[in-house]
Amino acid sequence: MENKLSEILEALLLSASRPISIDEMIKVFEDQKPTKEEIRSALNQIDEGCIERGIELKRVASGYRLQVKQSLSNYVAKLWEERPQKFSKATLETLSLIAYKQPITRGEIEEIRGVTVGTQLMRGLMERGWVKIVGQRDVPGRPSLYSTTKEFLDYFGLQHLRELPELPSLPDLDSIELELPIEPPEGNENPQTLN
Numbered sequence: 001m002e003n004k005l006s007e008i009l010e011a012l013l014l015s016a017s018r019p020i021s022i023d024e025m026i027k028v029f030e031d032q033k034p035t036k037e038e039i040r041s042a043l044n045q046i047d048e049g050c051i052e053r054g055i056e057l058k059r060v061a062s063g064y065r066l067q068v069k070q071s072l073s074n075y076v077a078k079l080w081e082e083r084p085q086k087f088s089k090a091t092l093e094t095l096s097l098i099a100y101k102q103p104i105t106r107g108e109i110e111e112i113r114g115v116t117v118g119t120q121l122m123r124g125l126m127e128r129g130w131v132k133i134v135g136q137r138d139v140p141g142r143p144s145l146y147s148t149t150k151e152f153l154d155y156f157g158l159q160h161l162r163e164l165p166e167l168p169s170l171p172d173l174d175s176i177e178l179e180l181p182i183e184p185p186e187g188n189e190n191p192q193t194l195n
Helices: 001-017 022-027 036-048 069-075 089-101 106-113 121-127 150-154
Strands: 055-060 064-067 132-137 145-149
Touching: 001 064, 022 064, 036 055, 055 150, 064 069, 069 145, 089 106, 089 121, 089 145, 106 145, 121 132
Parallel strands: none
Antiparallel strands: 055 064, 132 145
16 A cells, blocks of 8 residues: 555645645545555655656655756756746845845845835735735834745745755954054155144
């Protein structure tokens, strides 16, 4: 039965256009529903079977998916005429701030970036399903709080936000004393006596 279960799950994963959770996998069985442990065992069997193949079983926030191995993606990409969508620097900066600082308001994003965040940019992130409003900050004006979604994690191949790369530690600019060599102008040995 375990081989048959693995075949069924592999077929589900191959035919799905999105990641599938273990609970969703169980729901497709009408009579004898497998246990979560049996599902996990079958998934392990699928994963082991992919070792020497061009696909891999990947666990993401919403569940599991079968995908092309990352090391082979350059070959597969040549089949598609479309170029991958390029995101503007503003979009990537805004998305990064939301991912690392969530929940965060648009005003806080603007303060950090030093520029206004356009409504279209935020709407675009929300329409893509990567960002959602999770509440309002309890301050005057009650600005919306933004956070990332499971779709964001799925798109970037993550299970949890803690899998995001660590940010490099930046020195505290207030504590840095800038030491600039100041030389007196030529012909004047003492800069304090300039009139």
